[in-house]
Structures are given as C-alpha cells and as structure tokens.
Amino acid sequence: MANVEKDAITGTETTGHEWDGIKELNTPLPKWWLYTFYACILFAIGYWILYPSWPTLHGHWQGLLHYTSRGAFAQDQLKQKAERSVWTDKISSKTVDEIAADPELLNYSIAAGHSIFANNCAPCHGTNGSGNKNFPILADDDWLWGGTLDAIYTTVQYGIRAKNDNTRSDSMPNFGTDEILTPTEINDAAEYVLSLSGKQTDPAAAKKGETVFADNCAACHGDKGQGTHELGAPRLSDGIWLYSGAKSAIVSQITHPKLGVMPAWTGRLSNVEIKEAAVYVHSLGGGQ
Amino acid sequence: MSVISHNETKNGPKKAEEKPSLYASHIKVYPQRIAGTFRRIKWLTLYTLLGLYYLVPWIRWDRGPGAPSQAVLIDMPARRAYFFGIEIWPQEVYYLAGILILGAIGLFLATGLAGRVWCGFTCPQTVWTDLFMWVERKIEGSRNKRMKLDAGPLTLEKAAKKISKHAAWIVISIITGGAWIFYYGDAPTMLKEMLTGQASQTVYGFLFLFTATTYLLAGWAREQVCTYMCPWPRFQSAMFDEDTLIVTYEAWRGEPRGKAKTDDKIGDCVDCNLCQNVCPTGVDIRKGSQLECIGCALCIDACNSVMTKLNRPLNLITYDSISNQNARQEGKPERIRLIRPRTVAYMALLTIVGGIMAYGLLERPRVEVNIQRDRSPLFVTLSNGDIRNGYTFKILNMLRRERTFNLTTEYVDNATMTVIGINGRDRKNVTLKVGPDTVGTYRVFVKAPPQSLKAESQNLEFVLRETGAQSHVEVDSTTKFYGPKK
Ligand code: SF4
Ligand code: SF4
Numbered sequence: 001m002a003n004v005e006k007d008a009i010t011g012t013e014t015t016g017h018e019w020d021g022i023k024e025l026n027t028p029l030p031k032w033w034l035y036t037f038y039a040c041i042l043f044a045i046g047y048w049i050l051y052p053s054w055p056t057l058h059g060h061w062q063g064l065l066h067y068t069s070r071g072a073f074a075q076d077q078l079k080q081k082a083e084r085s086v087w088t089d090k091i092s093s094k095t096v097d098e099i100a101a102d103p104e105l106l107n108y109s110i111a112a113g114h115s116i117f118a119n120n121c122a123p124c125h126g127t128n129g130s131g132n133k134n135f136p137i138l139a140d141d142d143w144l145w146g147g148t149l150d151a152i153y154t155t156v157q158y159g160i161r162a163k164n165d166n167t168r169s170d171s172m173p174n175f176g177t178d179e180i181l182t183p184t185e186i187n188d189a190a191e192y193v194l195s196l197s198g199k200q201t202d203p204a205a206a207k208k209g210e211t212v213f214a215d216n217c218a219a220c221h222g223d224k225g226q227g228t229h230e231l232g233a234p235r236l237s238d239g240i241w242l243y244s245g246a247k248s249a250i251v252s253q254i255t256h257p258k259l260g261v262m263p264a265w266t267g268r269l270s271n272v273e274i275k276e277a278a279v280y281v282h283s284l285g286g287g288q
Numbered sequence: 289m290s291v292i293s294h295n296e297t298k299n300g301p302k303k304a305e306e307k308p309s310l311y312a313s314h315i316k317v318y319p320q321r322i323a324g325t326f327r328r329i330k331w332l333t334l335y336t337l338l339g340l341y342y343l344v345p346w347i348r349w350d351r352g353p354g355a356p357s358q359a360v361l362i363d364m365p366a367r368r369a370y371f372f373g374i375e376i377w378p379q380e381v382y383y384l385a386g387i388l389i390l391g392a393i394g395l396f397l398a399t400g401l402a403g404r405v406w407c408g409f410t411c412p413q414t415v416w417t418d419l420f421m422w423v424e425r426k427i428e429g430s431r432n433k434r435m436k437l438d439a440g441p442l443t444l445e446k447a448a449k450k451i452s453k454h455a456a457w458i459v460i461s462i463i464t465g466g467a468w469i470f471y472y473g474d475a476p477t478m479l480k481e482m483l484t485g486q487a488s489q490t491v492y493g494f495l496f497l498f499t500a501t502t503y504l505l506a507g508w509a510r511e512q513v514c515t516y517m518c519p520w521p522r523f524q525s526a527m528f529d530e531d532t533l534i535v536t537y538e539a540w541r542g543e544p545r546g547k548a549k550t551d552d553k554i555g556d557c558v559d560c561n562l563c564q565n566v567c568p569t570g571v572d573i574r575k576g577s578q579l580e581c582i583g584c585a586l587c588i589d590a591c592n593s594v595m596t597k598l599n600r601p602l603n604l605i606t607y608d609s610i611s612n613q614n615a616r617q618e619g620k621p622e623r624i625r626l627i628r629p630r631t632v633a634y635m636a637l638l639t640i641v642g643g644i645m646a647y648g649l650l651e652r653p654r655v656e657v658n659i660q661r662d663r664s665p666l667f668v669t670l671s672n673g674d675i676r677n678g679y680t681f682k683i684l685n686m687l688r689r690e691r692t693f694n695l696t697t698e699y700v701d702n703a704t705m706t707v708i709g710i711n712g713r714d715r716k717n718v719t720l721k722v723g724p725d726t727v728g729t730y731r732v733f734v735k736a737p738p739q740s741l742k743a744e745s746q747n748l749e750f751v752l753r754e755t756g757a758q759s760h761v762e763v764d765s766t767t768k769f770y771g772p773k774k
Contacts, residue, residue, distance in 0.1 A: 110731070
C-alpha cells in the first residue's frame with residue numbers, strides 16, 4: 001500500500017482498477033454494516049449451541065434447549081386435542097342421529113370425518129367414497145348393509161367378516177363348486193337376474209331361471225331381487241353392481257361367490273372418530 | 289457525485305500517509321433547533337399523527353351485543369377487520385389492496401406536486417425521529433452542548449444525561465409498541481393484561497419487537513434509515529419533473545457566497561452554514577438536490593431567519609421548481625404549474641380507484657357464495673339411473689342478523705336438490721338459514737334424470753335469493769354438472 005493512487009477530485013484512494021479510463025474509488029463500507037456481519041456470526045454460533053446442530057460420534061449435538069420439531073409437534077397435538085374437546089365431548093355423549101340434527105356438530109363431524117376417512121377408508125373406498133373395483137361406492141344410494149346413520153355407524157364399528165364378535169357377516173353358498181346347482185341352472189338363474197334390472201336376456205332361459213331363483217336365492221335377495229339389508233344381501237334389481245353386472249361375472253358369483261371384508265374399526269379408532277366417520281360417510285350421498 | 293462530496297465535507301481530504309481504512313465510521317448529525325413556518329407545520333403534523341396513532345384504538349363503537357366495540361380493530365382470531373361502521377371479511381381483503389394502491393397513487397401525486405413532502409412531514413420515521421430529537425434536546429441541550437457533551441470525557445453529569453435520555457426514549461418506544469398491539473385486540477383488556485402479566489407470549493413478543501424497532505430506528509438509525517434502508521428515495525425522482533416544487537437553493541442569487549456585502553459581486557448567501565446545521569440528515573442544500581434530503585424544509589426556516597436579520601429578501605432557500613427558478617433567474621414571469629399531464633393522470637387514477645372502492649363498499653350485498661364442486665367422484669349414477677353431483681355450498685352472511693335464503697337451480701332440466709342436515713329430499717327449492725355474521729356451510733346434492741344431460745359437462749346455476757321484506761339480494765353462481773360420456 002505504499003503508493004496508493006488518489007483521486008484528484010474527491011481525495012479518496014482508488015482501488016487501482018481501471019475500466020476505459022474510469023477508476024474505481026475505494027469507498028469504505030460503513031461500520032454498522034461490519035458490526036451487523038459480526039452479529040450474524042455470533043447469532044449463528046449461539047444457534048449451534050442452543051439448537052440441535054453438529055453430528056457427533058454418537059448421534060448429534062442435542063442443543064442446550066433440547067428442542068426437537070417432533071417434540072414441538074407432540075405438544076401442538078396435545079393442545080389441539082384440548083381445544084377440540086369442546087366438540088368431541090359433545091359428540092361422544094350423543095347418538096349419531098342427534099349429531100346429524102345439530103347443524104354445528106354436523107359441520108364439525110363432516111370436517112373431522114373427512115380427514116379420518118381420507119386416512120383410513122379411502123384406500124379401499126376411494127377418495128370421498130368414490131369406490132374402487134370390488135369395493136362399494138359410498139356416494140350412491142345403494143347400500144349392502146343399510147345406509148341409515150345407525151347402520152353405517154354399526155358397519156364402521158364392527159366391520160364385515162372382521163375379527164370382532166359383533167361383525168356383520170353374510171354368506172352365500174358356493175352353488176357351483178359345492179354342486180348344489182348344475183351349470184345349466186346357474187346359467188338360467190343368471191339370465192333371470194339380468195332380467196330383474198331390465199337388461200337383455202334370453203327369455204326362455206330366464207323363465208326357467210325364475211324357479212331356480214325362487215327356490216335358492218329369493219330367501220336372501222327377495223323374490224323380486226330387492227335385497228335385504230339385515231342379511232347384507234345386495235339388491236339385484238338396480239343398475240349398481242359391486243362385482244360387475246356382466247353375465248359372466250354373475251355366473252361366477254353364483255358358482256363361487258366373492259365375499260368382501262372390511263376391518264372392524266373399534267379399537268383402532270376412538271368411538272368419537274368412528275361417529276365422525278359415520279356421519280361423514282352418510283353425508284357423502286345423503287345415505288338413507 | 290453528491291455522496292462523495294458529502295463525505296469530503298465531513299472527513300476532509302485524506303492524507304496520503306494515512307493507512308487506507310476499509311470501514312468508515314458513521315458521522316453523527318447534530319441538528320440545530322430552528323423556529324419558523326415549516327417547523328410549526330411539522331409540530332402540527334406531529335401532534336396530529338401521533339395523537340391519532342396513540343388514541344384511535346381507544347375510540348369505542350357500539351356494534352351491538354357479542355361484537356367488539358372498538359372502532360378500529362383487526363381481529364385476527366375472528367378474522368374480521370373493523371373500521372368504524374365498516375366490517376371487512378377475509379374474502380374482502382382486496383379493500384386492503386385498494387387502500388394500498390390509493391396510498392401509492394396519492395404518494396405519487398404528492399411527490400409530483402411538491403417533492404418529498406411525505407418524507408419530510410408525515411413519514412413515521414421522520415415523525416418519531418423528530419419526537420426523539422426533541423427529547424434529546426430537552427435533556428442534553430442545544431446542538432453545541434450536545435457536540436461538546438459527546439466530545440468530552442465521561443463525567444457523572446454526562447452519564448446521567450445519557451441514561452435519562454435513553455430511558456425516556458425507551459418509555460416512548462414501549463408506549464409506541466404497545467399502541468400497535470391495541471389495534472389487534474380490545475384496547476382496555478389488552479392494557480390490563482399487559483400490565484398484570486397475563487397477556488400471551490405472542491403479545492409480549494410483539495411488544496418487544498415494536499419497542500425495539502422504535503428505539504433503534506428513531507433513536508439510533510435516524511437519517512440512516514432514509515439514506516440506506518428506505519427504497520423510496522431511490523425511485524421517487526421518477527415522479528419529479530421540472531415543474532415539481534422541491535426544496536432548492538437559488539444559487540443564481542446566493543452565489544458567490546461571502547461574509548459581508550462589501551462589493552456588489554457577492555451573492556446573498558453569507559455562508560453562515562445554518563441551513564446545514566439545522567438539517568436532520570446533514571445535507572448542504574446549496575450543493576443541489578440530493579438523495580439524503582428528505583424535503584423537510586427546515587433549511588428554508590433557517591435561511592429565512594438569517595435573511596430576516598440581514599434585511600435581505602427572503603426565500604434564498606425555498607420551495608421552487610427548476611423551470612420556475614430558471615424563469616426567475618432570467619427575470620421572466622414566475623409560473624407555478626400544478627396542472628400537468630403527470631399530475632392530471634395521477635388525479636384521474638386516484639378518482640377512478642377511489643370511486644371503484646367507494647362504490648364497492650356502498651353496494652356490498654353483504655352476502656357472498658362460494659361453491660366447491662366435488663371432484664371425486666365427479667358424479668354418481670344412482671340405482672334408478674339418475675345422475676347426482678355433490679357440491680359444498682358456502683353462504684357468507686356479513687350482516688348482524690340471521691338471514692333466510694331460498695336456493696333454486698337453473699339450466700339443468702328436472703334437477704332436484706337434497707341438502708344434508710335439512711329434511712326433505714329431492715326438492716326444487718330449499719330454504720337455508722345462516723346465522724348473524726357467520727358462514728353457513730351446506731352439502732348440496734343435485735340429481736337429474738339422464739335425459740336432462742345434454743353433454744358430459746354442462747352449466748348449472750345456483751340462484752340464492754334472500755327471502756323476507758328487508759332485502760332483495762340475489763346471488764347467481766354458475767358451476768358445472770357432470771355426467772357419463774355421451
Ligand atoms: S436539506 Fe433542507 S429540506 Fe433537505 S433534509 Fe436538510 S433541512 Fe430538510
Ligand atoms: S442559511 Fe442561508 S445564508 Fe446561511 S449558509 Fe445557508 S443559504 Fe447561506
């Protein structure tokens with residue numbers, strides 16, 4: 001720095017850099033800027049000490065404050081639970097019908113039930129109950145075990161063919177594989193079932209099938225195929241089919257029926273959550 | 289150029305032997321007290337603005353039972369903002385955007401007309417700094433006394449003065465920070481809670497934050513906020529033109545400066561430096577318009593006091609436009625042009641935006657509808673073949689009374705509605721009630737026979753009419769109705 005060049009006009013030193021005859025002045029940074037920079041360094045060091053930061057040989061430095069985002073989250077959850085108790089206490093003491101009759105509780109339950117449904121039920125029943133192959137749509141008006149609030153509540157609680165003493169469980173004989181009916185009889189019955197929902201059929205076969213149906217199927221499905229909620233026997237006279245309404249699917253269902261399962265949610269979800277989920281499911285299509 | 293010369297006057301040219309310093313110390317500005325017209329205006333604006341700021345949260349406004357009775361309140365938990373008779377919902381936050389736009393245009397207009405009047409008279413930084421300087425002057429004395437005090441050794445008296453000054457500043461800062469919080473809660477309750485230690489951590493956190501920023505910005509940073517931190521001086525020159533009135537030194541009249549009027553070649557400026565001594569940002573206005581000058585006009589007061597004493601014409605430093613100054617220099621008639629394309633454009637914009645906002649505020653139906661169509665499932669086929677779509681229907685009732693609405697649909701033939709929580713299914717019209725000042729949320733299912741569907745997706749209109757004699761509000765909202773592929 002022996003011979004620093006000075007700018008004649010301002011008397012300020014130049015940096016010695018020159019571009020097209022224009023020289024750069026060495027204008028000092030303000031002190032406050034420097035101290036702010038130091039303060040940032042100090043802040044960073046303080047942060048390392050107070051919060052979890054560096055890896056060590058055994059895990060990582062925990063920080064003097066012992067802060068973890070997981071711990072903060074758990075605390076938030078506790079707080080949230082306490083805040084929600086205003087609602088959840090009411091829900092736990094009321095029946096599902098009473099909840100649905102109270103507009104405020106209804107709105108709360110639908111919102112809460114929505115997230116419960118999305119986390120637990122949507123993998124099978126689809127988002128917002130839109131259904132999946134072999135899993136019933138919950139947004140329509142066709143219900144296997146009944147679509148009243150109470151019926152839905154019971155189904156969610158105990159499941160279908162689940163490991164629970166109160167579970168809903170229906171059975172349909174293996175008409176084909178147990179050789180109760182001959183393949184011809186099954187074919188005729190299928191033709192008749194198709195006619196119940198107004199589809200194209202072979203009238204002669206359907207006529208024969210009517211007797212087969214009356215003898216073997218009507219006990220559960222009703223003589224007009226209207227279904228029985230108490231037994232979980234589907235209605236066969238509408239356009240909604242759980243396992244497809246194609247004839248081959250109907251034949252296969254009579255020969256060796258598929259029987260769906262659903263877990264019992266008691267024990268996995270709290271009773272309040274089950275009520276909320278039931279109210280939500282009922283709201284998807286208005287239930288019955 | 290101006291910045292460099294500014295440094296030069298403070299430091300003096302550096303000597304060659306001096307080691308180059310990488311960091312420059314801040315040069316403290318010691319503004320001198322001056323009386324005059326503009327100082328009086330500044331006091332008046334200071335009283336008015338600070339008075340408004342500290343007192344407004346305490347104005348009560350009866351809004352009936354259950355509603356906050358604070359006239360100006362931003363109620364975060366309840367998501368409402370109140371301004372006297374006006375209530376703003378989160379959905380209407382565009383009014384805030386409108387006010388910001390109005391503020392910006394207003395600022396452009398004021399700047400185009402009279403330079404940095406906002407900076408010099410009404411900017412919070414200026415106002416609080418002014419207040420803090422007044423305190424400083426009361427405790428530490430005049431400019432000379434303050435300079436001597438700072439240059440002198442640390443005596444008991446100096447310590448006492450410094451401590452009491454900072455204590456006073458901190459008290460003002462606490463009151464300032466506290467007043468800010470009153471705008472976000474019921475002021476009397478908040479004050480009681482804050483004094484008794486019952487307020488939430490958030491409240492104390494913000495109290496600390498606002499106190500600290502007031503103390504630092506108005507006490508320590510002062511003019512540095514204007515010169516280094518504030519973006520406004522960097523581009524306000526875009527609002528200037530040669531007809532804008534700005535604080536100027538009439539160089540043609542003042543120069544060459546001189547102490548005594550011994551010969552006629554000497555100008556009116558006696559080089560007393562008073563204009564620079566009173567300047568809160570340490571500017572020598574005689575060097576021309578500068579970034580640091582906040583347009584506070586105190587140098588006008590200063591020079592006028594000198595000119596009065598010397599019995600010379602006033603306004604050597606004055607509010608003047610460049611074109612006017614040129615005209616005067618040439619002896620041509622003065623001419624102040626306030627109406628110019630630029631100012632007319634700003635005023636027109638101001639009127640239009642203000643008009644739109646006022647119209648919007650007056651004509652608010654105080655009911656708004658939000659409709660969310662179910663996306664999954666898009667539609668459901670029912671057992672009898674009918675197609676059903678689901679909607680979440682929200683009615684925002686912004687009035688303080690329960691209202692009853694009648695909901696019907698249009699465009700889709702033979703459509704019927706079922707609303708969850710309301711008895712009666714498949715109806716052509718449904719009665720919906722929404723409580724005072726709340727959002728009513730309803731699940732609405734619309735069902736139509738397949739023959740009614742003209743396409744895979746078609747328009748469906750919900751018509752919501754308020755029933756009862758009091759109002760004829762009607763809100764139409766169009767959404768989509770989906771069905772299977774045609
Ligand atoms: S130069 Fe004059 S108008 Fe500008 S800031 Fe200084 S005193 Fe105020
Ligand atoms: S106050 Fe007026 S006379 Fe004194 S130095 Fe400033 S311009 Fe010149």
